[in-house]
Amino acid sequence: MEFTIIDIIHGMLMYAPAYIVTKILTRDFRSYLKESIYLVVAILLHTIVSDIIPVVFFLRIELRILLYLVPYILLFTYLFRIKRYPYKKCFIIMLGALLITPIVNLLLFLIVNTISPVYLERINNITLQAPLYIILQSIPFLLIMIISSALAALFFAKFSSRLQERVYQSKKAQTILSTISVAIIAFMAISTAIMRYQYEFMDFITSWELFFAFGFSIVVFVSFSFYMKSEREKTARQQKETEQKAMQQYTEQVEQQQVIVQKFKHDHKNILLSIEGYLETEDIAGLKEYFSTQIKTADDAITQSDFSLYRLSNIKIPEIKATLINKLLAAGSAGIDVNIEIIGEIEHVSIRSVSLVRMLSIILDNAIEALAELQSGTLSVACYKEEYAVVFVVQNTCRADLPPLSQLKRANYSNKGEGRGFGLSNLTELVSEYRNIILHTNITEGNFIQKLSIGKGEV
Amino acid sequence: MLHIFICEDDQMQRKSIEGIVNKVVMEEEYDISFAVSVDSPSTLLDYLEKNDVKGALFFLDVDLQHKMNGIELGAKIREMDRSAIIAFITTHSEMLPLVFAHKVEALDYIIKDDSQKIGAGIKECIQLAYQRYLDRKHPSQTKQFVVNTGSIVWNIPYDEILYFETNLNISHRLILHTDNGEIDFSGTLSDVIASAPEFFICHRSFVVNPKKIRRIQKAKSKKNIELLNGEIIPVARSRMPELLKIIA
Secondary structure, eight states: OOOOHHHHHHHHHHHHHHHHHHHHHHTOOOOOHHHHHHHHHHHHHHHIIIIIHHHHHTOOHHHHHHHTTHHHHHHHHIIIIISOOOHHHHHHHHHHHHHHHHHHHHHHHHHHHHHOHHHHHHHHTOOTTSOHHHHHHHHHHHHHHHHHHHHHHHHHHHHTHHHHHHHHHOHHHHHHHHHHHHHHHHHHHHHHHHHHHHTOHHHHHHSHHHHHHHHHHHHHHHHHHHHHHHHHHHHHHHHHHHHHHHHHHHHHHHHHHHHHHHHHHHHHHHHHHHHHHHHHTTOHHHHHHHIIIIIHHHHHHHHHSOOOGGGGGGBOOHHHHHHHHHHHHHHHHTTOEEEEEEOSOBOOOSSOHHHHHHHHHHHHHHHHHHHHHHTOOEEEEEEEEETTEEEEEEEEEOOTTOOOHHHHHHHHHHHOOSSHHHHHHHHHHHHTTOTTEEEEEEEETTEEEEEEEEESSOO | OEEEEEEOSOHHHHHHHHHHHHHHHHHHTOOEEEEEEESOHHHHHHHHHHSOOOSOEEEEESOOSSSSOHHHHHHHHHHHOTTOEEEEEEOGGGOOHHHHHHHSOOSEEEETTSHHHHHHHHHHHHHHHHHHHHHHHSOOOOOEEEEEOSSOEEEEEGGGEEEEEEOTTSTTEEEEEETTEEEEEEOOHHHHHHHOTTSEEEETTEEEOGGGEEEEEEOSSOEEEEETTSOEEEOOGGGHHHHHHHHO
16 A cells, blocks of 8 residues: 555645635634644544545445544544634534535536546546556645635635624524534535545536535525524514613612602701701801701711712613613612712714623623622722723622632633633633723732723724 | 822812821921912813923812813823822712722722811821832832733733733733733734843743743643742743743
């Protein structure tokens, strides 16, 4: 058996499109040593599994078909183990990569077939035992394939970035897409395997199967966009409802406070009249007595009742306002002291408000959860404008013996629970989509503080 | 000499604050000059523009009966002088602790509702400010690292920085670790090294502040740096010789 360095290079070129497509789809263009090693090992493994094992062990054709699943398993392992993506995201990226590469390949085969069928015939029947010059001849074709796959992937990534974000936000969509991707992988694996072993590749291209493959992907795509549209409408409707509910609660709370203010106004009049009386009779001792017993206590009562809720009226973005009302009223009814500091009118932030709602929800949920565990403490929320930024600060009392942040994060990552760590890593991911956001997390003097600065500029 | 400024619109309250400040300065025999006590932000800003006063202590009322409130005034002063020391004097209902601390980087705030505590609060502020003033007289040359995203600019003193880390899953995003927190921002490690050559790139995803290294762990299989706070970060084998040279 000949097994030369050329074969390995050839294998690499065969693998490169998938690798490049994956790189582009994950939007991660740096290369890591770990990845390179994995790539080389994967190529060797695949070459050995698909070309050597069947020959050596005289496997039956039906069993050989299964061997064509190997590259997909390798891709999945790569995403899941090395990139550490959640498994559904792995399936979705695989789907992207798997839709792009074969479609580009097919188109390329079609084009080359019309230009030079002989060339295609020659490189199509390539095996590891083929003479060196044929293998060399196929290299330009593979290079073109790499370039066109990369271009297609770039296109795909550019046009689907909004869609991708939506998908990562919806668990249902993730489940559906990953199921579809498994189905397509199975379909493609089986059909390519059959195709190869029947040596009827040219027939396949011209046959109905090609149309079937295209038709299938189009149907999947169209039905998925319809599904996403209805999902979007549903979330919009739900959002509206929660917004209305929050506003209603808010109004009730503010009205209650209004009653206290009215009462104080009334008292205030009486107090002034009493003071006037003391002054008229020049009864300074009586005034002193009256001041310390009556006025001070009335003032303390006012100070103690919570009056900061009205400051939310400074926020002019309905979704953000509703989120804050929701979370802060929930915190208040859970017995947490809430302090709201919003100065200046906040009419605009330079990121999508959907993203900001999610970020604030994660930060506030974490804070409320921590305070509920602690069973005491204060939740403070501040929002203000700077010259070139809008800043949100959320501060909660935390355990005095809280370990350093890095340790905290590590512990939660390894737990992999749906708890705080999960939220924090989601937050990191959300924040990273915007160049104009700085997230500052700090633990000082028994307070856990998260500060989100959103710069003006890009949307 | 440390300068003290007061901005308070209510004459009674202003006189009372002036009195307390004078008393503290006399008692403690500090090298302090009572520069200006005014009732309007514009007068204060005019004065600051005409006179070059750096690192002064400001006592600002929040509600000034003026189109500019105390917080905006504080932010303006901070803009003019990064080393200014600002304290707010506020009623309970105008109290905004987070905004004071984050927008204006105020030293402290004093609640004037409780007349007994005003004196103690002002005294404490003056003591703290005087300590800072003394420290500044012998500057330890604290360099600042600048986080710049185009619209937001933040300064972090070098001696608070432990290390920078790339986020493995997300490209072009860095995490700056400080003694008690972290800052997540857009950037690359090569930018960091370019703007701050004092730091050392010890691994493809880590840049460390050499001053924060406690020791180097040289196990056979893995080489690590232990930082002053006990955190451990990896070192690339190829970076080892240079690292040893730097901390030697």
